[in-house]
Amino acid sequence: MKQTLTVRYPQTSSTSSDEFDIDEFCPHCGQPGSQIVFSSMTYDSFNNLENAVAFFVQCPRRNCKKFHIQAFPFRKNSFGSSTIAEIGKKIPYTYKVKHVNNLPEIVNITFPAFKTIYEQSLEAEAQGLDQIAGIGYRKAIEFLIKEYVIHKQPENEDNVKSKFLGKVIDENLSEFPKIQALAKAAVWIGNDETHFVRVHEDKNIQDMKGFLTATALFISAELKADEAIEFTSRTKS
Ligand SMILES: [Zn+2]
Known part of the structure; x- marks a missing residue:
């Protein structure tokens, strides 16, 4: 400016x-x-x-x-x-942006592979490696969704692992339309990050992160609610 x-x-x-x-x-x-x-x-x-x-x-x-x-x-x-x-052009001073994983603990604990990929993507973004970070966040969404579906439906593990992410979102998350919408939005932008041609010019890595964060928050709320249901349905001794 x-x-x-x-x-x-x-x-x-x-x-x-x-x-x-x-x-x-x-x-x-x-x-x-x-x-x-x-x-x-x-x-x-x-x-x-x-x-x-x-x-x-x-x-x-x-x-x-x-x-x-x-x-x-x-x-x-x-x-x-x-x-x-x-x-002349701005002299590059090396500052490092610190991005912290602020996602709820329950998400990080329940889905360790997602946590690792997400934190590495944050680190890549902090280092200014925005291209790599974009691909990383796309991979993080995939792990979050697939790990969550497998957590809910352990009997479908093999099927979910080998299925395209879009299909998992459509077919295995139909009970959760909001998670479905958020995940789909994150994936659409995420696919732009990994492909040669951008389809959604008006959306960027920050938009994808926003959808990814919201997906993780919804999933964390679901996990907490499941925990509460399990707790309150225990027979009182
Ligand atoms: Zn600032």
């Missing part, structure tokens, strides 16, 4: 002003937003022709608010001028 910003230099009150393409993605929460720029400082003094400026930036998201730095190289054509002739 282009912003007109003031460039401050060490040991002088002289400044420059120019448009900088501030990255809208926060390196902490990984979310886009209109980043707030507070101040700046250059690497070298005002008279250097080759220089770089770092901006002191804050994430505007209320649940984040974390600060970071965005830096850009720039060039001037003449000594002592405040006019910037050219701005």
